[in-house]
Amino acid sequence: MADHNMADLNDTLVQASVKIDDGCDHSQRIVWSMNQKRYIRNGLSPARPPAPQVAAVRIEPKKKPRKRGHRVVQQAIGAV
Known part of the structure; x- marks a missing residue:
């Protein structure tokens, strides 16, 4: 048997x-961090x-980007 780490x-x-999604709802933490300067000012x-x-x-x-054709790229830069 193969030993996999x-x-x-x-x-x-x-x-x-x-792409790793931890499944946690971080919305309250984001709002809390946006209010940090207000909290500091008010003590x-x-x-x-x-x-x-x-x-x-x-x-x-992660999804790989679609490879574009050579002619499409050449038209985009105005070479054709």
Whole structure:
């Protein structure tokens, strides 16, 4: 049997080839970070809100861009 190792999700090659969705709702954290300067000005320090899990974790391959034909590219730059 072949011995397969788990891939490191923080590896640059892995992040370049797959899209990782953690399934958490970060909207409240985004609003909290936008209000940070207001909180500092008013002397408040509210706790960072949680990011609840709303969907399952998904790992999908990134879609490769469509390759355009040579003639289309030449027309776009005005060579033909």
